[in-house]
Amino acid sequence: MSSRSVVVTGLGATTPLGGDVATTWEAILAGTPGARPLTEDWVGEHELPVTFAATLHTPAAEVLARVETKRLDPFAQYALVASREAWTHAGRPEVDPERLGVAIGSGIGGITTIITAWDTLREKGARRVYPLSIPMLMPNSAAGTISLELGARAGAHALVSACSSGAESIGYGAGMIRSGKADVVVAGGAEAAVHPLPIAGFAAMQALSTRNDDPAGASRPYDASRDGFVLGEGAAVMVLEDEEHARARGASIICRLSGVGTSADAHHIAAPEPEGAGAARAMTEAVQDAGAAASDLSHINAHATSTPVGDVAEVAAIRRAFGSDADHMAVSGTKSMTGHLLGAAGSLEAVLTVLAVQHRVAPPTINITELDPEVDLDVVRDEPRPLGDGPLLALNNSFGFGGHDVALAFGSL
Amino acid sequence: MAHTEQEILDGLAEIVAEETGVDTAEVTADKSFTDDLDVDSLSMMTIAVSAEEKFGAKIPDEEVKNLKTVGDAVTYIKNNQA
Numbered sequence: 001m002s003s004r005s006v007v008v009t010g011l012g013a014t015t016p017l018g019g020d021v022a023t024t025w026e027a028i029l030a031g032t033p034g035a036r037p038l039t040e041d042w043v044g045e046h047e048l049p050v051t052f053a054a055t056l057h058t059p060a061a062e063v064l065a066r067v068e069t070k071r072l073d074p075f076a077q078y079a080l081v082a083s084r085e086a087w088t089h090a091g092r093p094e095v096d097p098e099r100l101g102v103a104i105g106s107g108i109g110g111i112t113t114i115i116t117a118w119d120t121l122r123e124k125g126a127r128r129v130y131p132l133s134i135p136m137l138m139p140n141s142a143a144g145t146i147s148l149e150l151g152a153r154a155g156a157h158a159l160v161s162a163c164s165s166g167a168e169s170i171g172y173g174a175g176m177i178r179s180g181k182a183d184v185v186v187a188g189g190a191e192a193a194v195h196p197l198p199i200a201g202f203a204a205m206q207a208l209s210t211r212n213d214d215p216a217g218a219s220r221p222y223d224a225s226r227d228g229f230v231l232g233e234g235a236a237v238m239v240l241e242d243e244e245h246a247r248a249r250g251a252s253i254i255c256r257l258s259g260v261g262t263s264a265d266a267h268h269i270a271a272p273e274p275e276g277a278g279a280a281r282a283m284t285e286a287v288q289d290a291g292a293a294a295s296d297l298s299h300i301n302a303h304a305t306s307t308p309v310g311d312v313a314e315v316a317a318i319r320r321a322f323g324s325d326a327d328h329m330a331v332s333g334t335k336s337m338t339g340h341l342l343g344a345a346g347s348l349e350a351v352l353t354v355l356a357v358q359h360r361v362a363p364p365t366i367n368i369t370e371l372d373p374e375v376d377l378d379v380v381r382d383e384p385r386p387l388g389d390g391p392l393l394a395l396n397n398s399f400g401f402g403g404h405d406v407a408l409a410f411g412s413l
Numbered sequence: 414m415a416h417t418e419q420e421i422l423d424g425l426a427e428i429v430a431e432e433t434g435v436d437t438a439e440v441t442a443d444k445s446f447t448d449d450l451d452v453d454s455l456s457m458m459t460i461a462v463s464a465e466e467k468f469g470a471k472i473p474d475e476e477v478k479n480l481k482t483v484g485d486a487v488t489y490i491k492n493n494q495a
Binding site for chain 2: 065066067068070127128130131132135
């Protein structure tokens with residue numbers, strides 16, 4: 001562990017379960033499913049094989065100014081909503097702008113803007129293409145927007161690693177603090193891909209659940225009859241801070257970001273490596289980085305997307321990383337409620353892991369009617385479970401197409 | 414049908430308000446787009462294209478930079494309506 005300790009001092013989120021962290025967490029503890037039927041005309045127009053998604057609970061237009069929704073792609077709008085909440089939660093820290101960083105990733109970026117601009121070009125010609133199209137569609141537009149919003153000048157980074165982008169961004173943000181580059185970093189991920197094209201694309205990969213008659217029961221990680229993930233959208237962001245900096249300003253410290261682990265599978269562009277070697281390395285690295293042992297770990301917020309192959313590959317990876325110590329870890333699959341927020345998933349689950357450490361409770365996994373016999377872990381089903389007294393260490397796993405593996409370890413103070 | 418100066422000013426105010434978030438009442442003939450209304454060059458292009466659409470007046474790209482004030486734009490549009 002490096003000499004500079006990284007702590008979490010603020011959280012922000014806009015998710016399918018709530019327009020802020022508190023509403024989302026309350027819905028998580030109550031085991032609320034976030035998926036709902038899509039009512040847009042394009043569902044029928046394009047004969048989409050999947051007719052539901054975990055759409056945002058509170059539309060960004062309800063909380064942002066008209067000019068902000070006009071000039072930002074939805075994914076950057078969501079990032080702005082989450083960042084403002086996190087920044088306020090952190091007490092709007094006074095920090096030298098050159099010591100304030102941003103790391104906000106996305107899996108896909110401004111896909112709505114890309115397609116809208118293309119439609120305009122074809123229908124009305126080049127001159128009518130909105131001049132802000134390029135700055136809106138670029139996947140670093142959320143990072144740039146938040147940097148502008150806060151006047152953050154230590155660096156603004158957009159980590160892009162598909163469904164691990166949000167977690168990787170938080171890991172990168174921690175690195176900025178540990179290296180001495182920044183004292184405070186606003187880090188997370190955002191995604192707004194509930195659009196017919198990504199739905200058609202993911203459906204073509206057979207990655208999505210097609211349980212159209214039961215959206216609420218469609219995301220069922222570890223259940224024997226799971227058939228794919230449920231597409232979600234939103235953003236989640238946290239304020240990371242050098243512990244000394246946070247203490248000096250009297251900040252309320254939520255927990256420690258104790259360790260970061262990253263690896264790459266180099267196995268297949270989309271399929272997980274079935275033995276889980278890469279994922280296991282990320283997990284053990286995060287625990288080692290935290291200066292801890294597997295036996296210190298009491299909770300895992302798993303990647304658990306509800307795909308037939310992915311869920312069991314992660315189970316294998318957890319066993320590979322932690323052996324029999326894994327028997328004592330409460331494993332939660334919160335995508336059963338939130339759906340899969342792609343590039344925001346890792347940061348949302350990191351926020352939920354922080355809350356699990358803060359409130360000493362592991363969130364439930366809903367929709368398991370019959371546990372897959374290959375899942376030989378202690379899965380927290382249906383109801384939240386108290387995590388007991390004493391020092392707590394919890395892990396958040398995130399994996400992305402491209403073979404990216406990220407694990408973040410959060411510890412109590 | 415030709416638009417009056419007042420119609421053009423009102424229409425332009427709506428376009429500027431939509432693009433920048435300023436109140437329509439702020440958009441008066443004497444205001445400078447860049448100094449008073451926070452309009453950058455990208456926003457100015459959007460405003461010009463929207464105005465073309467609204468008033469049927471062609472505003473060539475090279476002409477846009479000469480439109481310093483709201484009054485300049487109103488006059489140009491009035492004199493170049495289709």
